Amino acid sequence: xxxxxxxxxxxxxxxxxxxxxxxxxxxxxxxxxxxxxxxxxxxxxxxxxxxxxxxxxxxxxxxxxxxxxxxxxxxxxxxxxxxxxxxxxxxxxxxxxxxxxxxxxxxxxxxxxxxxxxxxxxxxxxxxxxxxxxxxxxxxxxxxxxxxxxxxxxxxxxxxxxxxxxxxxxxxxxxxxxxxxxxxxxxxxxxxxxxxxxxxxxxxxxxxxxxxxxxxxxxxxxxxxxxxxxxxxxxxxxxxxxxxxxxxxxxxxxxxxxxxxxxxxxxxxxxxxxxxxxxxxxxxxxxxxxxxxxxxxxxxxxxxxxxxxxxxxxxxxxxxxxxxxxxxx
Amino acid sequence: xxxxxxxxxxxxxxxxxxxxxxxxxxxxxxxxxxxxxxxxxxxxxxxxxxxxxxxxxxxxxxxxxxxxxxxxxxxxxxxxxxxxxxxxxxxxxxxxxxxxxxxxxxxxxxxxxxxxxxxxxxxxxxxxxxxxxxxxxxxxxxxxxxxxxxxxxxxxxxxxxxxxxxxxxxxxxxxxxxxxxxxxxxxxxxxxxxxxxxxxxxxxxxxxxxxxxxxxxxxxxxxxxxxxxxxxxxxxxxxxxxxxxxxxxxxxxxxxxxxxxxxxxxxx
Ligand SMILES: Nc1ncnc2c1ncn2[C@@H]1O[C@H](COP(=O)(O)OP(=O)(O)OP(=O)(O)O)[C@@H](O)[C@H]1O
Ligand SMILES: [Mg+2]
Numbered sequence: 001x002x003x004x005x006x007x008x009x010x011x012x013x014x015x016x017x018x019x020x021x022x023x024x025x026x027x028x029x030x031x032x033x034x035x036x037x038x039x040x041x042x043x044x045x046x047x048x049x050x051x052x053x054x055x056x057x058x059x060x061x062x063x064x065x066x067x068x069x070x071x072x073x074x075x076x077x078x079x080x081x082x083x084x085x086x087x088x089x090x091x092x093x094x095x096x097x098x099x100x101x102x103x104x105x106x107x108x109x110x111x112x113x114x115x116x117x118x119x120x121x122x123x124x125x126x127x128x129x130x131x132x133x134x135x136x137x138x139x140x141x142x143x144x145x146x147x148x149x150x151x152x153x154x155x156x157x158x159x160x161x162x163x164x165x166x167x168x169x170x171x172x173x174x175x176x177x178x179x180x181x182x183x184x185x186x187x188x189x190x191x192x193x194x195x196x197x198x199x200x201x202x203x204x205x206x207x208x209x210x211x212x213x214x215x216x217x218x219x220x221x222x223x224x225x226x227x228x229x230x231x232x233x234x235x236x237x238x239x240x241x242x243x244x245x246x247x248x249x250x251x252x253x254x255x256x257x258x259x260x261x262x263x264x265x266x267x268x269x270x271x272x273x274x275x276x277x278x279x280x281x282x283x284x285x286x287x288x289x290x291x292x293x294x295x296x297x298x299x300x301x302x303x304x305x306x307x308x309x310x311x312x313x314x315x316x317x318x319x320x321x322x323x324x325x326x327x328x329x
Numbered sequence: 330x331x332x333x334x335x336x337x338x339x340x341x342x343x344x345x346x347x348x349x350x351x352x353x354x355x356x357x358x359x360x361x362x363x364x365x366x367x368x369x370x371x372x373x374x375x376x377x378x379x380x381x382x383x384x385x386x387x388x389x390x391x392x393x394x395x396x397x398x399x400x401x402x403x404x405x406x407x408x409x410x411x412x413x414x415x416x417x418x419x420x421x422x423x424x425x426x427x428x429x430x431x432x433x434x435x436x437x438x439x440x441x442x443x444x445x446x447x448x449x450x451x452x453x454x455x456x457x458x459x460x461x462x463x464x465x466x467x468x469x470x471x472x473x474x475x476x477x478x479x480x481x482x483x484x485x486x487x488x489x490x491x492x493x494x495x496x497x498x499x500x501x502x503x504x505x506x507x508x509x510x511x512x513x514x515x516x517x518x519x520x521x522x523x524x525x526x527x528x529x530x531x532x533x534x535x536x537x538x539x540x541x542x543x544x545x546x547x548x549x550x551x552x553x554x555x556x557x558x559x560x561x562x563x564x565x566x567x568x569x570x571x572x573x574x575x576x577x578x579x580x581x582x583x584x585x586x587x588x589x590x591x592x593x594x595x596x597x
Pocket of ligand 2: 069184
């Protein structure tokens with residue numbers, strides 16, 4: 001590679017040039033190509049390809065054991081892939097691991113902590129490992145405040161409650177202000193207040209340009225926050241689309257009706273369920289409601305009761321990854 | 330709380346390139362310094378108890394070198410023994426704890442490279458070992474006068490010994506998965522090797538067979554070379570000891586870096 005490295009300066013210029021040309025197109029925040037991961041005989045990931053652009057707010061969903069955490073651990077370099085490659089902000093996590101890791105902040109799923117230090121010390125150490133010194137302390141304090149840890153800044157990690165430990169864990173991932181932030185079930189075991197506080201803070205970071213990837217079993221959270229969603233099952237991505245498109249294509253709105261007469265044949269194609277005298281119609285668009293009403297009127301069937309339900313991500317999830325529910329929920 | 334941080338004067342002088350390794354070193358150092366009563370004071374006390382008891386019992390019975398009292402003879406041996414054990418304990422216990430607690434991920438997520446990881450753990454271990462060794466010397470001086478004939482050899486073997494066991498501790502910390510494996514390592518490898526290395530006796534007082542066996546023990550050379558620095562006498566030449574200890578250190582450091590580089594047990 002270093003053909004003209006006679007003098008250190010020419011080498012350095014070459015290096016810069018490469019770096020600049022690499023940056024001249026916008027690198028994906030995360031680019032996963034052909035990743036497989038085996039644990040002995042067991043294949044936890046079976047060929048995953050995924051590209052997440054900078055600035056996205058992205059959800060990785062799937063039932064327990066789908067391979068979400070395994071994928072995240074591969075991003076973070078905590079595991080080595082069996083095959084395939086991963087780039088973070090254009091840097092390969094194996095060959096250019098220092099830059100890849102600098103660009104990444106990961107909140108692990110397990111509640112781990114260092115019992116020797118208090119919250120603020122831990123955060124400063126964490127930033128320090130990434131090359132940040134006292135100039136970064138203001139940011140550390142901002143994170144502490146943003147996650148409601150101000151009162152606990154001088155408390156030893158060991159003495160924090162479970163939810164507080166989770167906050168500190170999240171704060172640790174943010175300490176070096178990484179452009180790409182991955183949160184593996186950040187809201188497990190966390191009270192409502194923190195969830196709101198956390199999402200407000202994370203959304204602010206997203207607006208400032210940070211890329212956010214999260215896993216969660218609270219699907220309404222993913223629905224409310226994320227523009228795009230990947231659903232995983234048995235080590236594969238089974239759906240990848242914008243949240244809106246998924247909602248639209250997979251689970252339409254549901255119209256429940258209690259009628260005085262039988263359902264007109266014209267509407268049979270929309271029928272999803274029938275429980276006694278209650279029929280449930282699946283609509284792909286709201287405008288279909290009018291059509292349904294006019295057909296009923298023409299057939300002289302009156303409506304005793306009517307309810308319109310929005311489909312949610314949970315329906316899509318159940319549709320795509322089987323009948324077991326979002327697990328921990 | 331500034332006194333708890335011996336680094337406050339350095340913190341804003343480190344360049345970003347070196348901040349990672351500096352921070353890890355600082356954290357490792359503070360980790361034992363915060364509990365110095367347990368990590369520094371208690372080994373000093375243990376060593377002094379050995380000194381008191383053995384010298385009281387054996388002073389009139391054992392003559393190792395002319396002009397050197399048994400108590401004086403014992404001091405460098407005890408210093409070295411404590412130095413080695415504490416250098417080992419520092420890196421090994423830190424690593425096994427972080428592994429069992431799971432907080433090692435915070436380190437594995439960072440851009441800190443293999444060599445920096447090694448250097449930071451090693452340096453903190455050496456400092457703890459040297460601190461304990463030096464303190465034992467200073468306290469022992471209250472009871473007995475110990476000459477220092479070749480300070481250069483003393484310093485060289487203190488540095489090499491602490492580095493060797495610090496490295497050994499990193500290897501053991503990476504290898505062990507549980508606390509009891511680590512305890513076994515300490516009780517069945519480290520303790521016998523230190524006790525049988527001539528801390529309490531000169532190997533010349535042993536039968537020829539056991540003399541030969543002792544010479545296979547790398548710890549013997551650390552203690553003998555160290556003691557040579559104090560008294561100008563040793564069981565073997567300090568150059569031989571230097572060669573043996575130096576080669577062992579290089580071999581272990583190579584192994585340790587190799588383990589770290591491959592991600593052995595840390596990144597599967
Ligand atoms: N270190 C390991 N050794 C062996 N098998 C593993 C290991 N880590 C994960 N697995 C297996 O890989 C599969 C995927 O696990 P993973 O933790 O990625 O699931 P997940 O999608 O994060 O699930 P959850 O929602 O429960 O967190 C599981 O079957 C798990 O048992
Ligand atoms: Mg998981």
